Amino acid sequence: MANRKIVVALGGNAILSSDPSAKAQQEALVETAKHLVKLIKNGDDLIITHGNGPQVGNLLLQHLAADSEKNPAFPLDSLVAMTEGSIGFWLQNALQNALLDEGIEKDVASVVTQVVVDKNDPAFVNLSKPIGPFYSEEEAKVEAEKSGATFKEDAGRGWRKVVASPKPVDIKEIETIRTLLNAGQVVVAAGGGGIPVIKEDNGHLAGVEAVIDKDFAAARLAEQVNADALIILTAVEKVAIHFGTPEQEDLSELTSESAQAYIEAGEFAPGSMLPKVQAALQFAQSGEGRTSLITLLDKAADGIAGKTGTVIRG
8 A cells, every 4th residue: 555645734732832932842842743753654654734823923022022123023924934944943853853763764854835825815805813912902003003004902802913814725835845755755844824925917926914724724735745634633632513511522523514514503613623624624525535634643643543533524
């Protein structure tokens, strides 16, 4: 049987717990790498993608705190690239060491990835993704006038800048990723949803102030590398309906029909499980024999063996 190609989407909890220091995040990824190496030992080819929400938020705060004429803060697309690079390095290093400990000879490469979005995506009109610090209403008005950014009230906690969250259309470096994969390398790509870029009229790509949902980017990546499976690793072992109530029911399998019905019934929280189920469903429906799995990081190997997790079939 040929090696399975698997895209693994790491949740933020695989990298950052309560300590945001570089050392703590590197230590968390050492543990994460041990679980991922189990899949490699099975003979699977891995492409790994990851979140960067807390990291890019912290980096943005650092840039804003030091912002001056001589040291201006960077725009969001550059901050996404910087976190792709730093998390990519940590993950590369942790995986290389874990592979060495297991006596497996494989290289690991991370690709700073541009993800093309549609400049006419309605998300650029309906800004929805909050980023950066909280402001009072007065402070937000001053910031908005100064920068032209949009600010919205966020769940009674204050005002925050909001940016677009467009859907990923194309992975620019897909041929590079395929080449590395075909050479037997473990590839880290499209971290944090990738760097959002739009195609201009002359064909050039330009970075934009936006955040791409990492689960949708993982699904698009999985489609474009013709993966056999997409594994979305999160904070729960199985997807549940009636979550957090006495009637909570964990689901071992979802079909297209049942997933769609639960989505329409509002069973999954918009900022939490909903994009994961939607992305998993999108990939499962994108080709014959493709499946998605949602489970815990430390259950990944059991999940791919069919012992646990929620499987989504098209």
